[in-house]
Amino acid sequence: MGQGQQEPVVTSLESAVAEEIGARLAPVDAELARRYPGDPGTRQPVHTVYVPGDAFAAGTIRAWGDAALTALDEHAPDAASLAAVLGLADDLAEPVYARVRAKLEREPVEDLRVDFEDGYGPRPDAEEDRHAAHAARLIAAAHRDGTAAPYTGIRMKCMEAAVRDRGIRTLDIFLSGLLETGPLPAGLTLTLPKVTYPEQVTAMVRLLEAFEKARGLEAGRIGFEIQIETSQAVLGADGTATVARMIDAAEGRATGLHYGTFDYSASLGVSAAHQASDHPVADHAKAVMQVAAAGTGVRVCDGSTNVLPVGPTEKVHDAWRLHYGLTRRALARAYYQGWDMHPGHLPTRYAAVFAFYREGFAQAAARLSRYANRTTGDVMDEPATAKALSGYLLRGLDCGALDAAEVAGSSGLTREELEGFAGRRKAA
DSSP, X not given: OOTTOOOOOOOOSOHHHHHHHHHHHHHHHHHHHHHOOOOOSSOOOXXXXXXXXXXXXXXXXXXXXXXHHHHXXXXXXXXXXXXXXXXXXXXXXXXXXXXXXXXXXXXXOXXXXXXXXXXXXXXXXXXXXXXXXXXXXXXXXXXXXXXXXXXXXXEOOOSSTTTHHHHHHHHHHHHHHHHTSSSOOTTEEEEEOSOOSHHHHHHHHHHHHHHHHHHTOOTTOOOEEXXXXXXXXXXXXXXXXXXXXXXXXXXXXXXXXXEOHHHHHHHTTOOGGGOOTTSHHHHHHHHHHHHHHTTTTOEEEOOOOOOOXXXXXXXXXXXXXXXXXXXXXXXXXXXXXXXXXSGGGHHHHHHHHHHHHHHHHHHHHHHHHHHHTTOOOSSOOOHHHHHHHHHHHHHHHHHTSXXXXXXXXXXXXXXXXXXXXXXXXXXX
């Protein structure tokens, strides 16, 4: 064959074959698109902070940030001292410490949940009514004056018979109170705890549908997180992964799966001294949650530690090392969010998150740049790896570990291009 001549292209199938196969698979195509729409394209907070409904006040977020800064001043007043406690590399110490302090001053809490469940305790109905209405007023005001956390909402009581009516009433009071001052705020997040059966998730969907209809809201406006705290939520009596059925039962409203460290551990008989987010039973539950949620757009959230960084400096440092290690372990396992139970956990939450993204930033940016420009390096990456690399950089940008200018300078890519490689949907 002479130079410039093209190779002949030979086929044997009629076009009708492809059309028939396409028609056969059209229902599957639609099902894949419905069940696995991919990342929602929104920011995922690095943590959730729970504050009891009777303790929540207008200054709660600022109080947590100030308490965390005070803990740093007392127990790690400079970069070198924090690095010594946590084992930070020399080149990370200054940038991580500076960013932790800046974060605590600017945005100490990324996700706040006013708690009307375990952290709140039983009390007279009239009192819970007042606290739910008060929470709505405070959250609405915080959104108006720009002091709200990016994500804010409540954890109601569960759908079990003993507390079901109380949980429904609290949710109604809270949402109705928000709407009395204007539209529902962006970042509104609700948590449904102690879910054991998919039917309880369906009940939550019907409840929200009724509320939306009663208030003239767009159908599907209100989503919710599902808290995984019982053995039945992970493995059902029929041997199926119940959590996967729960995502389906949410009919597109599920935004997250939150692992409940202590309730879940206790349900499996783990003694109190060994209930922790790195226990084997926790690893199993979260792995099932992770597989069930993959591709659905539902985010997975790790649990918490109940070891509080309080008391003398030595005790605080021990608690910080524990929390830092658990957070880094979760990040490596792709659990990008966790619970924080005390203001003293904020310094190590952000130190762990910032160190995680900054230490891998240069390599990730270089690999993605080579992939985008089709140049070679010491690693041959595929589209799936490019997706992971861009997702890593985007999460670093979202939480403040990385700056847009340094990411663009090292990768040569804009945020829009990063989102394209990550396969993120356009956020509404």
